[in-house]
Amino acid sequence: MHSNSEAEEIETGLVKPVEAWSPGAMTLPGRYYVDPGLFRAEQERIFLRHWLCPGRKAQIPAAGDFFLREADTESVIVVRGEDGAVRAFHNLCRHRGTRICGDAAGRFSGAIRCPYHAWTYGVDGRLLAASSMAGVNGFDRADYPLLPVAVAEWEGFALLSLAERPEPFDQPGFDPQNAVGFWDRTNREDWDICERSQLGVASRAYRPGPYSPREGISAAFDRCYLQELAE
Numbered sequence: 001m002h003s004n005s006e007a008e009e010i011e012t013g014l015v016k017p018v019e020a021w022s023p024g025a026m027t028l029p030g031r032y033y034v035d036p037g038l039f040r041a042e043q044e045r046i047f048l049r050h051w052l053c054p055g056r057k058a059q060i061p062a063a064g065d066f067f068l069r070e071a072d073t074e075s076v077i078v079v080r081g082e083d084g085a086v087r088a089f090h091n092l093c094r095h096r097g098t099r100i101c102g103d104a105a106g107r108f109s110g111a112i113r114c115p116y117h118a119w120t121y122g123v124d125g126r127l128l129a130a131s132s133m134a135g136v137n138g139f140d141r142a143d144y145p146l147l148p149v150a151v152a153e154w155e156g157f158a159l160l161s162l163a164e165r166p167e168p169f170d171q172p173g174f175d176p177q178n179a180v181g182f183w184d185r186t187n188r189e190d191w192d193i194c195e196r197s198q199l200g201v202a203s204r205a206y207r208p209g210p211y212s213p214r215e216g217i218s219a220a221f222d223r224c225y226l227q228e229l230a231e
């Protein structure tokens with residue numbers, strides 16, 4: 001945990017906690033932590049809409065290296081191409097929709113092969129071979145690549161968006177460095193407290209409590225979260 005003197009130094013580069021706090025700000029009601037309907041809304045309106053950070057590019061250093069990431073019902077293959085580019089694809093076959101890859105991570109040896117009828121894709125997503133489709137009128141392999149998922153790269157991270165029309169990742173003039181450093185340290189130090197907090201708010205006895213002026217960022221985060229869910 002941070003000492004008071006450390007907390008006083010905290011600045012995100014965007015807004016100071018004390019500036020984000022407003023008198024009377026309360027923590028969220030308990031249902032926001034345990035209600036299945038709100039969990040569903042979170043998936044739809046936050047995790048399937050905004051950029052996600054599934055991992056680092058260094059996890060897949062060589063051509064064909066991949067890892068999977070799950071979000072709600074979606075499974076995504078993040079893979080390094082022969083050209084060195086990091087791409088992401090929905091983990092489903094264009095033939096009958098079978099989930100192609102079941103390993104959490106590994107290396108494709110030049111191609112991604114569906115276990116059902118052996119449709120075979122390049123690590124760039126192109127459909128290279130489609131068994132038993134020869135002679136099918138109008139069938140063109142070029143029409144059935146793996147479905148791409150938007151990817152962005154930042155500071156060694158690979159980020160992805162499952163939105164149909166992803167919001168721009170780059171925000172001109174945005175410098176999150178202070179916030180990144182702060183939250184990285186906070187997450188490392190506060191993991192035990194986060195787990196205990198989750199256990200407490202799941203209790204029927206939990207009631208919202210007042211935020212202090214030092215917790216303005218948390219209060220602002222709650223406001224942003226509620227705005228997203230209200231849409």
Ligand code: FES
Binds near residue numbers: 095096115116
């Ligand atoms: S479902 Fe993948 S090849 Fe048929």
